[in-house]
Amino acid sequence: MNLADIKTVKELLTPLGFSFKKSLGQNFLIDPDVCPAMAESAADGETGILEIGPGVGVLTVECAKVAKKVVAIELDNRLKPVLAKTLADYPNAEVVFGDAMELDLTALIKEKFSDCKKVAICANLPYYITSPIIMKLLTSKLPIESITVMVQKEAGERLCAEVGSRDAGAVTVAVAYYAKAQLLFEVGRDSFMPPPNVDSAVIRLDVLENPPSKVKNEEFFFSLIKACFAQRRKTLCNTVSNTLGIGKEKIANALTELGLSETVRSEALTFEQLAALSDKLM
Numbered sequence: 001m002n003l004a005d006i007k008t009v010k011e012l013l014t015p016l017g018f019s020f021k022k023s024l025g026q027n028f029l030i031d032p033d034v035c036p037a038m039a040e041s042a043a044d045g046e047t048g049i050l051e052i053g054p055g056v057g058v059l060t061v062e063c064a065k066v067a068k069k070v071v072a073i074e075l076d077n078r079l080k081p082v083l084a085k086t087l088a089d090y091p092n093a094e095v096v097f098g099d100a101m102e103l104d105l106t107a108l109i110k111e112k113f114s115d116c117k118k119v120a121i122c123a124n125l126p127y128y129i130t131s132p133i134i135m136k137l138l139t140s141k142l143p144i145e146s147i148t149v150m151v152q153k154e155a156g157e158r159l160c161a162e163v164g165s166r167d168a169g170a171v172t173v174a175v176a177y178y179a180k181a182q183l184l185f186e187v188g189r190d191s192f193m194p195p196p197n198v199d200s201a202v203i204r205l206d207v208l209e210n211p212p213s214k215v216k217n218e219e220f221f222f223s224l225i226k227a228c229f230a231q232r233r234k235t236l237c238n239t240v241s242n243t244l245g246i247g248k249e250k251i252a253n254a255l256t257e258l259g260l261s262e263t264v265r266s267e268a269l270t271f272e273q274l275a276a277l278s279d280k281l282m
């Protein structure tokens, strides 16, 4: 069964009276080259793959071909009979019905992948939860090696931007704390059914054992990062002072001690400089 074929997908879904739910980010991949490339990037024969949102299983089957095991979390119960059919020939693939944002992923990985040497995430993410799900995957400190996911192109560019460049934002720095990010390839909107209004990109996050720079207080570091990029047109000093209520003089002094101008903008700071600033301000 070719699940990247529009006709096949229609034959599976039409008898169920299935209608695509925009609110669940239901844009199914119909490009035959994309899923094999994602699966190859994410897994080898020793990997357990956790997928979020299998849809009709187009990526699930490609992962099942290269990985030791695949467990896919799907929120939409209407896809139960479809997935039972499309995954019938893949005994190493299993679906858990539930909300990926709510489930205890640490417990799920422990339960399902004890026989796998390594675990990775591979998914065509529902775009309405791209950043929250990526941050959940990273901050839960799951025992995973990498995250290979399809995201909206602009989100991919932001997530993979270099910290210290114009394209960086709070999420760039937050991701860089946990992982090394790279944009693998772009995917046009016509590769989906129904086509979304935006183009997409596949990114890979390789999870780091330690952050690029240690910080004294993680919680403060993340609130500082949020504040730094909250008012992008303002200088770092102004936006941090306005957002966190820290005196401008204290911030200006910390910047001077780091050899930075008092009028510097947040996007000009490297990861190491942001970490050092956090330690000075906390």
Ligand code: SAM
Binding pocket: 024, 025, 026, 027, 028, 029, 030, 052, 053, 054, 055, 056, 057, 058, 059, 073, 074, 075, 076, 098, 099, 100, 101, 123, 124, 125, 126, 127, 129
């Ligand atoms: N993997 C399929 C593909 O590539 O064609 C479908 C991808 S589609 C972009 C996103 C999928 O995520 C849909 O099947 C949707 O029902 C599911 N989904 C949406 N929100 C979810 C959530 N919170 N937890 C788990 N799955 C979710």
